[in-house]
Amino acid sequence: MQSILILNENGAPAANDDTVLPGTVGIDSDWFRQSRIELAEGESIDWPGGSSAVFFVLVSDTHVILAGPGGRQKFGMTWTGSVTPVPPGFPVRIANHSDETATLIAVAPL
Numbered sequence: 001m002q003s004i005l006i007l008n009e010n011g012a013p014a015a016n017d018d019t020v021l022p023g024t025v026g027i028d029s030d031w032f033r034q035s036r037i038e039l040a041e042g043e044s045i046d047w048p049g050g051s052s053a054v055f056f057v058l059v060s061d062t063h064v065i066l067a068g069p070g071g072r073q074k075f076g077m078t079w080t081g082s083v084t085p086v087p088p089g090f091p092v093r094i095a096n097h098s099d100e101t102a103t104l105i106a107v108a109p110l
Contacts, residue, residue, distance in 0.1 A: 021035035021054065021108060022037050022045055023035040023037030023038070032107055032108060032110055033107070033108045034105060034106065035105070036106075037103070037104045038101055038103050039094065039095075039103075039104075040101055041098065041099050041100060041101065042096060042097075043095075043096050044093055044095035044096065045094050047091065047092055047093075048091045049086065049088065049090045049091045050086075050088060051088055052108050052109060053087055053108065053109070055084070055085050055086075055107045055108075056077070056084045057081070057083050057105045057106075058077040058078075058079070058080060058081065058082040058102070059080060059104065060080065060100075060102050060103040061080050062096060062097075062100060062101070062102035062103075063077070063078050063097045064077040064097065064098075065077070065095050065097055066084055067092060067093045067095065068090060068092055069091055
C-alpha cells in the first residue's frame with residue numbers, strides 16, 4: 001500500500017473552494033478533494049485547471065502524459081506511484097499512452 005501526505009499550509013480548513021477535479025470525486029472534505037480518473041487505451045481528456053494546486057498520482061502500471069497549453073510543457077508518468085503537481089489555473093491534457101486502462105488519482109488541498 002502506498003500513501004501520499006497532503007499538507008494544508010493555511011493550517012485550517014478552506015471554505016467554499018471551487019476547485020473542480022477531472023474524473024469521479026471520491027473524497028470531498030474541508031481539507032482536500034480527491035477524484036479518480038480512468039482512461040481507456042489511447043484516451044485523453046482536457047482539464048482547464050483548478051483554483052488550487054492539484055497533484056496527480058498514477059496508480060496503474062501504465063504510461064500517462066500531462067501536457068500543458070499547446071503541448072509545450074509535458075510531464076510523463078511512467079510507473080505506479082508517479083506524482084505530478086499542477087499549479088493553480090494551469091490547464092492540461094491528460095493522455096493515456098498505454099494499451100490498457102490507466103488510472104490516476106487527483107488530489108487538491110483546499
